[in-house]
Amino acid sequence: MCGIVGYVGRSSNGEHIGHNALDVVMEGLRRLEYRGYDSAGVAVLADGEISFRKKSGKLSNLITELDEHPLPESLTGIGHTRWATHGGPTDQNAHPHLADGGKLALIHNGIIENFAELKLELVRKGVTFLSETDTEVAAALLADIFRTKLNGDVSDGGLTKAMQLACQRLEGAFTLLAVHADQPDVVVAARRNSPLVVGLGDGENFLGSDVSGFIDYTRRAVELGQDQIVTITADTVEITDFFGAPAQGKEYHVDWDPESAEKGGFSSFMEKEIHDQPDAVAQTLLGRSDIHGKLTLDELRVDVELLKDIDKIIVLACGTSFYAGQVAKYALEHWCRIATEVELSHEFRYRDPIVDGNTLVVSISQSGETMDTLMAVRYAKEQGAKTLSICNTNGSTIPRESDAVLYTHAGPEIAVASTKAFLAQITAAYLLGLYLAQLRGNIFQGQIKDILADLGKIPAKIQRILENEEQIKELGRSMADAKSVLFLGRHVGFPVAMEGALKLKELAYIHAEGFAAGELKHGPIALIEEGQPVFVVVPSPRGRDSLHSKVVSNIQEVRARGAKTIVIAEEGDEAVKAYAEHVFYIPEAPTLLAPLLATVPLQIFALELAQAKGYDVDQPRNLAKSVTVE
Numbered sequence: 063m064c065g066i067v068g069y070v071g072r073s074s075n076g077e078h079i080g081h082n083a084l085d086v087v088m089e090g091l092r093r094l095e096y097r098g099y100d101s102a103g104v105a106v107l108a109d110g111e112i113s114f115r116k117k118s119g120k121l122s123n124l125i126t127e128l129d130e131h132p133l134p135e136s137l138t139g140i141g142h143t144r145w146a147t148h149g150g151p152t153d154q155n156a157h158p159h160l161a162d163g164g165k166l167a168l169i170h171n172g173i174i175e176n177f178a179e180l181k182l183e184l185v186r187k188g189v190t191f192l193s194e195t196d197t198e199v200a201a202a203l204l205a206d207i208f209r210t211k212l213n214g215d216v217s218d219g220g221l222t223k224a225m226q227l228a229c230q231r232l233e234g235a236f237t238l239l240a241v242h243a244d245q246p247d248v249v250v251a252a253r254r255n256s257p258l259v260v261g262l263g264d265g266e267n268f269l270g271s272d273v274s275g276f277i278d279y280t281r282r283a284v285e286l287g288q289d290q291i292v293t294i295t296a297d298t299v300e301i302t303d304f305f306g307a308p309a310q311g312k313e314y315h316v317d318w319d320p321e322s323a324e325k326g327g328f329s330s331f332m333e334k335e336i337h338d339q340p341d342a343v344a345q346t347l348l349g350r351s352d353i354h355g356k357l358t359l360d361e362l363r364v365d366v367e368l369l370k371d372i373d374k375i376i377v378l379a380c381g382t383s384f385y386a387g388q389v390a391k392y393a394l395e396h397w398c399r400i401a402t403e404v405e406l407s408h409e410f411r412y413r414d415p416i417v418d419g420n421t422l423v424v425s426i427s428q429s430g431e432t433m434d435t436l437m438a439v440r441y442a443k444e445q446g447a448k449t450l451s452i453c454n455t456n457g458s459t460i461p462r463e464s465d466a467v468l469y470t471h472a473g474p475e476i477a478v479a480s481t482k483a484f485l486a487q488i489t490a491a492y493l494l495g496l497y498l499a500q501l502r503g504n505i506f507q508g509q510i511k512d513i514l515a516d517l518g519k520i521p522a523k524i525q526r527i528l529e530n531e532e533q534i535k536e537l538g539r540s541m542a543d544a545k546s547v548l549f550l551g552r553h554v555g556f557p558v559a560m561e562g563a564l565k566l567k568e569l570a571y572i573h574a575e576g577f578a579a580g581e582l583k584h585g586p587i588a589l590i591e592e593g594q595p596v597f598v599v600v601p602s603p604r605g606r607d608s609l610h611s612k613v614v615s616n617i618q619e620v621r622a623r624g625a626k627t628i629v630i631a632e633e634g635d636e637a638v639k640a641y642a643e644h645v646f647y648i649p650e651a652p653t654l655l656a657p658l659l660a661t662v663p664l665q666i667f668a669l670e671l672a673q674a675k676g677y678d679v680d681q682p683r684n685l686a687k688s689v690t691v692e
């Protein structure tokens with residue numbers, strides 16, 4: 063999830079009447095920095111040449127670079143703020159990427175799934191690459207098409223045609239913006255499964271990942287459809303599909319203020335991130351399997367023979383990431399038949415754990431900087447374990463120090479309490495589990511394909527929950543005075559219950575506990591008194607029947623003692639209705655995948671309740687996003 067901006071302004075009779083492109087682009091990047099801050103870069107066109115600057119780190123590093131090495135005044139420019147996926151957050155991997163002997167500059171948001179095969183093809187043609195990115199491959203492909211197929215002819219929309227042909231060859235999700243020195247008054251952009259909006263000005267036009275990229279200049283925006291290409295000049299906006307057929311965008315007026323535009327119109331980053339979850343899961347799945355359902359995790363950079371010999375997995379994590387690990391345990395053991403322990407990172411190295419060369423230590427961390435987890439990983443390495451990091455932050459310390467890494471592609475998480483990273487972590491852990499099962503032959507390839515297909519349906523199902531969120535929001539608002547809320551779950555529903563309780567503690571400062579439903583009778587049931595709210599995550603009645611009926615019995619037990627029960631159940635589960643004050647239905651999913659759905663209503667509940675109490679949900683008291691102390 064990167065941020066992109068494009069701009070073309072006009073000069074009249076040699077007089078510059080538009081804005082300076084660099085000013086527009088930098089202002090847009092400042093507003094889009096929430097989308098990624100690993101590196102930033104800009105390119106402008108002046109005097110028939112492309113000039114660019116790019117720098118790793120936050121936008122402030124680029125600003126310093128521009129102060130020291132200014133760019134010329136210009137009417138055409140593009141800018142990028144990066145959330146690294148392919149290649150670490152270095153100067154070299156920062157965008158723009160140049161091709162065609164420095165005459166073409168390209169920026170990109172998304173993941174190009176077939177970049178490896180395209181790169182091979184281009185290398186065979188003699189192209190050399192300076193970075194590790196898929197973006198540079200797209201730039202080289204565009205340049206190659208422009209030169210070899212169109213003979214560099216710009217008389218009839220050369221760059222637009224080249225972009226159409228290039229997009230026909232690209233797979234994955236991408237927004238691309240390109241400029242060429244031979245067509246200095248044009249920015250060409252393409253979009254597939256990745257955001258792009260056009261801003262309409264008077265004698266100037268804009269492009270942005272979202273409207274915050276140009277909100278300081280215009281409120282007139284055009285929404286593009288999937289698989290469309292847009293060519294902007296100062297006075298024109300032309301849209302086509304990938305094959306050159308004319309297409310239409312939908313014009314609308316932006317009535318958000320700049321601050322809410324950054325949050326996509328939501329009241330908080332947390333709300334936005336909860337709504338980002340279909341995308342976070344989809345992006346994490348993207349490019350990880352081929353059409354035959356074979357997982358291709360070459361990015362792990364690890365000797366597969368070592369993985370085949372693993373006889374134990376230890377998952378290390380803290381907080382929400384720890385609960386993701388607990389969900390993962392069920393899948394890892396079921397699919398790979400490898401004994402799996404899940405341990406809080408800060409407890410791990412103080413208990414003399416049994417670890418050897420056949421142990422795979424999987425750390426899970428959104429930030430990749432959590433000191434407790436880092437120390438635990440270092441300790442595991444010292445003991446001879448193989449270490450693999452599931453992480454959302456490219457280039458952070460934990461993945462750098464691990465033997466292997468599987469990145470989640472949730473995009474930056476700004477709200478302190480974790481939401482979308484949790485679902486992305488579970489998704490990545492499932493991919494790892496299926497990959498190990500594939501390597502070791504634990505399950506048939508056909509089954510892996512079926513599970514991947516089920517995973518592929520999860521984003522749309524999350525979207526359905528989000529579209530019906532009003533019922534759970536209303537409950538959240540109505541419970542603003544609650545003093546304590548309990549959460550029960552069983553099997554994979556148990557960590558979901560604990561995550562539901564954690565969200566409520568963090569956001570609403572309400573006492574909340576998550577329990578394994580079966581454990582209730584061993585003590586916690588003493589907490590139940592008249593009116594005590596209890597959430598129950600009910601497993602699918604289509605799964606192992608005993609599990610469903612046991613949880614229904616648990617609901618009856620707490621209800622008999624006066625609890626007010628709120629049930630999360632699968633659509634069609636009529637049996638639970640009789641025992642619940644409120645039932646929230648989630649779409650059907652295989653048992654192991656259900657946490658990706660059941661968590662969502664609990665997040666929305668905590669958010670809404672906290673907001674009803676007037677709390678700052680993005681920065682809850684006493685918490686920090688990245689806990690870099692032990």
Ligand code: F6R
Binds near residue numbers: 382426430435480
């Ligand atoms: C809870 C939350 C924390 C983090 C924990 C680990 O909402 O955000 O519990 O999950 O501090 O952080 P990472 O995943 O960055 O290692």
